[in-house]
Amino acid sequence: MAMTANPLRTRLPHPEVPSAPYLQPVPEAAQGTRGSDGTAFARPGRTATTAAATWVERIADLTRPDDVVWVDGTDAWRRRLVDTLVEAGTLFPLNPELRPGSYLARSHPDDVARIESRTFICSEREQDAGPTNNWREPATMRAVLRGAFAGSMHGRTMYVVPFSMGPVGGPLSRLGIQVTDSAYAALSMLTMTRVGPDVLRRVADGEEFVPAVHSVGMPLVDDAGEALDDVAWPCSETKYVVHFPESREIWSYGSGYGGNALLGKKCFALRIASAMARDEGWLAEHMLLVRVTTPEGRRYHVAAAFPSACGKTNLAMLRPTLPGWQVETLGDDIVWMRPDADGRLRAINPEAGFFGVAPGTGESTNPAAIATLRRDVIFTNVALTDDGDVWWEGLTDETPEHLVDWRGEDWTPADGAAGRPAAHPNSRFTVAADQCPTIADDWDSPEGVPVDAIVFGGRRATNVPLVAQAFSWEHGVFLGATISSERTAAAEGTVGELRRDPFAMLPFAGYNMADHWAHWLEVGQALDPQTRPKVFQVNWFRKGDDGSFLWPGFGENSRVVAWLVRQVERSRAVRLDRGAEPSAVGLVPLDGALDVDGLDLADGALDDLFAVDVERWLTECDLTEQFFDTFGDRVPAALREQLASLRARLTAGPRD
Numbered sequence: 001m002a003m004t005a006n007p008l009r010t011r012l013p014h015p016e017v018p019s020a021p022y023l024q025p026v027p028e029a030a031q032g033t034r035g036s037d038g039t040a041f042a043r044p045g046r047t048a049t050t051a052a053a054t055w056v057e058r059i060a061d062l063t064r065p066d067d068v069v070w071v072d073g074t075d076a077w078r079r080r081l082v083d084t085l086v087e088a089g090t091l092f093p094l095n096p097e098l099r100p101g102s103y104l105a106r107s108h109p110d111d112v113a114r115i116e117s118r119t120f121i122c123s124e125r126e127q128d129a130g131p132t133n134n135w136r137e138p139a140t141m142r143a144v145l146r147g148a149f150a151g152s153m154h155g156r157t158m159y160v161v162p163f164s165m166g167p168v169g170g171p172l173s174r175l176g177i178q179v180t181d182s183a184y185a186a187l188s189m190l191t192m193t194r195v196g197p198d199v200l201r202r203v204a205d206g207e208e209f210v211p212a213v214h215s216v217g218m219p220l221v222d223d224a225g226e227a228l229d230d231v232a233w234p235c236s237e238t239k240y241v242v243h244f245p246e247s248r249e250i251w252s253y254g255s256g257y258g259g260n261a262l263l264g265k266k267c268f269a270l271r272i273a274s275a276m277a278r279d280e281g282w283l284a285e286h287m288l289l290v291r292v293t294t295p296e297g298r299r300y301h302v303a304a305a306f307p308s309a310c311g312k313t314n315l316a317m318l319r320p321t322l323p324g325w326q327v328e329t330l331g332d333d334i335v336w337m338r339p340d341a342d343g344r345l346r347a348i349n350p351e352a353g354f355f356g357v358a359p360g361t362g363e364s365t366n367p368a369a370i371a372t373l374r375r376d377v378i379f380t381n382v383a384l385t386d387d388g389d390v391w392w393e394g395l396t397d398e399t400p401e402h403l404v405d406w407r408g409e410d411w412t413p414a415d416g417a418a419g420r421p422a423a424h425p426n427s428r429f430t431v432a433a434d435q436c437p438t439i440a441d442d443w444d445s446p447e448g449v450p451v452d453a454i455v456f457g458g459r460r461a462t463n464v465p466l467v468a469q470a471f472s473w474e475h476g477v478f479l480g481a482t483i484s485s486e487r488t489a490a491a492e493g494t495v496g497e498l499r500r501d502p503f504a505m506l507p508f509a510g511y512n513m514a515d516h517w518a519h520w521l522e523v524g525q526a527l528d529p530q531t532r533p534k535v536f537q538v539n540w541f542r543k544g545d546d547g548s549f550l551w552p553g554f555g556e557n558s559r560v561v562a563w564l565v566r567q568v569e570r571s572r573a574v575r576l577d578r579g580a581e582p583s584a585v586g587l588v589p590l591d592g593a594l595d596v597d598g599l600d601l602a603d604g605a606l607d608d609l610f611a612v613d614v615e616r617w618l619t620e621c622d623l624t625e626q627f628f629d630t631f632g633d634r635v636p637a638a639l640r641e642q643l644a645s646l647r648a649r650l651t652a653g654p655r656d
């Protein structure tokens, strides 16, 4: 198999990494054992071998690493992983005066995004995975995995990372253990999830956990027992990202990147958690979570689902341009929500960090993200400046004269003009959530926050209005089920192609998507109608005839957020004025209800943003019907009824 070595070319003098304080011993409870010698992980004073230890031993016997070490998330461990990665050439230390505590990684050029075509849901029955997932028969897949993972860690260290999704011990939180032969994945997990002695203690005490096995699939010993050279970014041409939703297991092979490798994120917190949530009456969603405070000081919580690279991080860190409004960040990618005893939907962000898209993130678009990234960041696949800092398209208005691009090659603006971006379009930053200046003080409260509004969005150049409110919960579920969006660089595939992405969960549902819709309808029933979240649809990406965006987006999205929060207030009689009128596709702002004061919109842009082209919408309805038909009779009747009502409204002609 051809592997392109990807050494980070050192083009500038850079400081030595400070010497390692990690040389202090790791806590006894976290000390490692060798995989194959039969020694179990046991805490002092205990003789019982825990389920976790037994499982780790079993994986070690299969994958045959040289060492097995338990990572407890302390600073000493972070340091040790960083040093290992710097020495291996995976991490390049950035200039500490410009970007303290920060590093650049360059992945293998073919390992840059989630690989949906190699992502599998292995439920017992094919129809439980549904037509939108790649299904494989579990026993067959297990045999394939056994072959792939056999000896896959030979010559490497296996890191065992016990983690919590959600605050440790919280009522909505869950534990997992990722074993991985990638120090980069282990280090990233320390930022993206909660890893610490408290988690270690819980799994050692026998608390339930989701087992997640990860290998880059590049052993350092060949079949003849000869040692092989390592590369800066090990991975394999063959890749598998596999989920067994019924036994709640994850097996990921061959990739070191993002959602393929940080298994707490898409694999656990969405695919496995969505299956748990279906069984237990809650929701695991691809959503951001914010608190909005009105000028009067009233607080509301908004959860919003947009497909990958469609603006969640940006909206999560929104700096309102509307005076008096405040937005605080609670989460930027994943939300777990559950009806509480009062019939309110309570939400937590199960993650502890942001794995955000770099390109397009700049002082003018997302100042809170820029402030978050000042120190202690791992950047992957962005460009390197001559003074040892990072750069990507959209970071600054001016383009540096010279860079080293994400592949490690010289780059000048002429290369950019020739269509070779300096940063990969899916280049990302990994950073702790509490570094964000707009993070809410109570962002990691275990009980979570009550959700008042749910928003669905996509990237649509045409048709979909800037904002519309659902007529009912059922209509809201219909809006979620019918999201389509232009493809982005967050996964393999052709950027710009329109595809269905129901609930922004197309690549993330661990079970039949139509059952997911039915589940949403059911959860709605469990909520108090008085406080049940109002549902909205937004589209920041509608374009005019000249191909430019009609809506300025970013901070100006606060105007849309303000309108939808006012709609929530109206539904609860906090306000008694009218703010909306019906259109065929939903309730839209009454003239003047959407505050566009001081906004420099092109002539007619506001009308264009809300225009409903009946012919195109009827075509869209036909496509929705075809889409629904792929799920056969599992589509809830309520959604078929919503489709019929939409057609009826469209053909009834304009209303006044």
Ligand SMILES: Nc1nc2c(ncn2[C@@H]2O[C@H](COP(=O)(O)OP(=O)(O)OP(=O)(O)O)[C@@H](O)[C@H]2O)c(=O)[nH]1
Pocket (backbone or CB within 6 Å): 306, 307, 308, 309, 310, 311, 312, 313, 314, 315, 332, 333, 355, 356, 357, 359, 360, 361, 365, 490, 540, 541, 549, 552, 553, 554, 557
């Ligand atoms: N035109 C326009 N672009 C936006 C807006 N919000 C975000 N974007 C761009 O969309 C891209 C991705 O945005 P993110 O906020 O990182 O996307 P995300 O939904 O968090 O993505 P994942 O992390 O992949 O799930 C960036 O290049 C942004 O600059 C907006 O309001 N208008």
Ligand SMILES: O=C([O-])CC(=O)C(=O)O
Pocket (backbone or CB within 6 Å): 113, 114, 257, 258, 259, 260, 265, 266, 307, 308, 309, 333, 355, 490, 491
């Ligand atoms: O999972 C990833 O690699 C990044 C992400 O948030 C997405 O693709 O939605």
Ligand SMILES: [Mn+2]
Pocket (backbone or CB within 6 Å): 286, 308, 309, 333
């Ligand atoms: Mn995402």
